[in-house]
Amino acid sequence: MSTDPIFRTSPYQRETESRVLAHTPEGGIVCAASIFYPTGGGQPGDSGRISWHGGRLTIATTLKGEGDTCVLVPAEASALPPVDSLLHQELDWERRHRHMRVHTALHLLSVVIPLPVTGGAIGAGKGRLDFLMPDPPEDRDAIEAALNAFVDRDLTVSEEWISEAELDANPGLVKTMSVMPPRGSGRIRLVRIGQGRDHVDLQPCGGTHVARTGEIGHLRLGKIENKGKQNRRVNIALDI
Template sequence: MVDLYSWLKNAVETELLYLDNSYLKSAVASLLDYACDKPGRCYLVLDKTIFHPKTGGQASDTGWVKGEGFKFRVEKALMVKNAVAHYSRLIEGEVPVKGSKVALELDWEPRYKAMRLHTAGHILDYAVMKAYGRHVNTLEAQHAPPNAYIEYDARNVSEEVVEEILREATRIVEEARRVNIFWVSWQELSSRIYNAPNLQRLPRTSRYRIVEIEGVNAIPCTGTHVSNTKEVGRIKILRLEETIRGLKLYYDVD
């Protein structure tokens, strides 16, 4: 069993390529280190990655790490401190030496679905706010199939409220609004965000990545997103569940 925290607590920070370009399907990186918990099952640490780890309500990407004479199947990516550990199964060849150049390839279809779902989640945040006529915080979220959901600090849901949420979300998708990604400092944050939930839980850091759906909301977020709401497709509200804390909304896109 690999103690990931002890191993990676002083590791070099992984460059997260998806933060600036969610559409990257492949890239070249260097293998910095690895640790195997059983033959052919290894955690790979690279200098850069296109694989989004399981974090921020988004599931881990999967795909391939390949090189001269070897091929790994990436089954999950985990964020440990500032490094990403790619848990991988050796399919061909032998574990390469540290410093080897590797080719990264995403499983694009599930990644693109995650991008559409995550952007749909931001749209739903706004639609819920409009339907309730007040600021509504999110309590928990999972932007991943087969059970994507957002839990809101809201109650007293009615059929009319659900219809208003769906109507507003559909309008935003059909208006084909641009989705912008930009970075701001702590000092700039308050003037660049709007209609953003959960700000009281936002940690203090030197800079923030903002995902803005033009005219809808601008939210601190490290997830992957589409560049236009039209790409989201049709948002479907599958079911609603009342919880101890509020309301859990299950949704999908097609």
């Protein structure tokens, strides 16, 4: 049993219809296809609404299920859509789009601060990366200016796929020390920012992203926190 990840191939799709494959013991819903991104890689699971003949539910979040399935988690206990029924999915688009903007911005932050990443988190309007950084950066304004320069260049954001063997041969593609790319399918998804002379970043990632950096909007650099002898946490936020 598997779920077709529409969120990966069509991240801007806000609605779809799909058959219910199963219910989980905890009261979740597994569908044949999903526009809802499941929690993973520091990005929260999507929320939204589902409806079917005779019922409607609010979805609080989405999780990874067994195998290659996505589990839609209702906001409250209620009657679930019957297995094999046709389900209409409607994404909380504003929240998802903010996740996409922040996620892409964090990729840019990893370019501006070219140090190993030890952790990260994405929110609906803000995010952070933890870096292997013994000393704090000397010029905060320069970091913020460099981030917004990448945004203003309106670089394209695209994806490509390589084999696991190709990734093993190019370990420098992996910037995050705490989260390794998922393996087992034989393929690894890469997210590229910029093309040709404008290329600035290429790294494994399974999350959702905007199509161009200009869509992120102006960014603000937040606190730079000391998280141990070797680690610094760098926070960023969307202006709007």
